[in-house]
Amino acid sequence: MTVLDLSDPRPTLADVARAAGVSSATASRVLNGFPQVRAETRRQVEQAVRSLGYVRHRAARAAEGRRTGTVAVVLCEDGLRLFSDPFFGRVMSGVDRTFTPAGVQVVVLMMQVGAEAATLRYLGGGHVDGALFVSTHTRCTTALSRADFPVVSVGRPMVPDPARYTYVDVDNRGGAEAAVRHLQAAGRRRIATVAGPKDMAPGRDRLAGYAAAISGSGLVDPGLVAHGDFGQASGDHAMRRLLDRRPDLDAVFVASDVMAVGVLRALRRTGRRVPDDVAVVGFDNAPIARSTDPRLTTVSQPVEDLGARSARELLAVIDGTAGQPRHVVLGTTLVVRESA
Numbered sequence: 001m002t003v004l005d006l007s008d009p010r011p012t013l014a015d016v017a018r019a020a021g022v023s024s025a026t027a028s029r030v031l032n033g034f035p036q037v038r039a040e041t042r043r044q045v046e047q048a049v050r051s052l053g054y055v056r057h058r059a060a061r062a063a064e065g066r067r068t069g070t071v072a073v074v075l076c077e078d079g080l081r082l083f084s085d086p087f088f089g090r091v092m093s094g095v096d097r098t099f100t101p102a103g104v105q106v107v108v109l110m111m112q113v114g115a116e117a118a119t120l121r122y123l124g125g126g127h128v129d130g131a132l133f134v135s136t137h138t139r140c141t142t143a144l145s146r147a148d149f150p151v152v153s154v155g156r157p158m159v160p161d162p163a164r165y166t167y168v169d170v171d172n173r174g175g176a177e178a179a180v181r182h183l184q185a186a187g188r189r190r191i192a193t194v195a196g197p198k199d200m201a202p203g204r205d206r207l208a209g210y211a212a213a214i215s216g217s218g219l220v221d222p223g224l225v226a227h228g229d230f231g232q233a234s235g236d237h238a239m240r241r242l243l244d245r246r247p248d249l250d251a252v253f254v255a256s257d258v259m260a261v262g263v264l265r266a267l268r269r270t271g272r273r274v275p276d277d278v279a280v281v282g283f284d285n286a287p288i289a290r291s292t293d294p295r296l297t298t299v300s301q302p303v304e305d306l307g308a309r310s311a312r313e314l315l316a317v318i319d320g321t322a323g324q325p326r327h328v329v330l331g332t333t334l335v336v337r338e339s340a
Contacts (some may be wrong), residue, residue, distance in 0.1 A: 083182025176209025
């Protein structure tokens with residue numbers, strides 16, 4: 001087996017797909033000999049392979065099209081986040097809902113910083129039929145773009161050409177905008193946000209939804225914006241920074257419920273009453289949102305359905321029945337409780 005290194009200058013499957021004007025999944029189906037491919041598409045891919053000098057890295061069993069009955073779920077987070085954030089457990093519940101009845105086994109891989117090449121070597125070695133990439137930070141979507149096997153991204157991938165990949169996302173921007181408009185309708189005028197990570201699509205999209213509701217033009221007061229990492233401690237720290245800058249703020253939209261727990265803690269420590277002094281809206285409708293004091297108003301996203309639909313899309317890519325890359329966006333709903 002050839003070792004696949006992210007710094008390897010040799011052409012990749014993504015390069016072949018780009019040269020042929022097709023998706024990586026379609027290029028993979030051509031190279032795997034799937035019959036459900038148009039003759040012209042097959043010709044374009046084969047021409048791109050010849051012109052680029054592309055050599056496949058996958059093991060012989062996978063190259064022959066034989067199935068392993070196993071897929072990988074690649075989690076681009078460290079162990080602490082994996083076990084402290086309920087999002088991942090809920091995604092896995094949905095994934096299991098699809099794969100178990102289909103008789104598919106699941107291998108869970110944690111792609112930590114510096115482990116991208118080793119993970120790709122395993123995935124490309126014929127051990128699995130495909131992979132779901134979850135919580136796709138920029139560093140992980142770089143690895144995704146080098147993948148020489150069927151992949152689906154749980155969430156819009158942070159790559160220059162996301163349309164080339166099948167992904168299942170939620171309406172992060174629309175949900176965030178609805179949350180802020182709810183605060184505005186309640187008479188709040190100095191609305192801050194604790195945004196998510198800048199290197200993840202949900203972080204960017206929820207911030208964009210906040211900005212759209214605040215100004216319409218996307219221009220916002222930077223003093224009303226602080227970033228966290230979706231973890232509880234980061235919500236606490238971000239809220240304290242916001243209060244230092246804008247002590248008269250009267251509402252905050254928080255890009256995750258786990259961060260909102262930290263926000264509520266910071267507000268209590270500074271003597272602010274929720275919602276009397278500062279209203280708080282989170283995002284996720286995680287189980288913890290129903291046990292905070294006060295109970296958390298939040299944007300509900302269908303996390304289990306996100307996992308289940310992503311798994312179905314991966315099975316379609318593996319089977320060669322998916323056609324062109326599909327981009328599925330699931331809706332969100334505002335759940336109003338006592339915090340706002």
